[in-house]
Amino acid sequence: MSRRKTAKAAAEAAPRCTVTVCRGCCCGTAKVPGVDHADQLAQLKVEFGSVAQVRAVNCLDACEQANVIVVQPSPEGRAAGGRPVWLGLVNDPDATADIAAWVRSGGPGLAEPPAILELYEFGPSRRVRRVLEG
Secondary structure: OOHHHHHHHHHHHOOOEEEEEEOOOOOOOOOOOOOOHHHHHHHHHHHHOOOEEEEEEOOOOOHHHOOOEEEEOOHHHHHOOOOOEEEOOOOOHHHHHHHHHHHHOOOOOOOOOOHHHHHOEOOOOHHHHHHHHO
């Protein structure tokens, strides 16, 4: 096995959170003015490095909460009782930094989020939860 394949396999095997960033019809567009959406996504990817997988998706169907970020626990975090945390109106670099610090500390199930993130947390519709979490 090549060195590249070995490193990729090790990274994939490492338990880590998944951070899903909505970039659909409202999130990540000019409909949310004053936010550098590309920079926000790039900042998350840099902040997390190998600690979390960051993925951009087309639409999480929670447009009234744009920009939406969902932090899914690592396998270890899920075993400890962690569940996906939906965060909306994440339009401030400080909020992005708070999310990054929490995920670096272990994320859902393993670390308490900064108290300020309670202001961003929301519950999506059951239909949306089934699609993403199912």
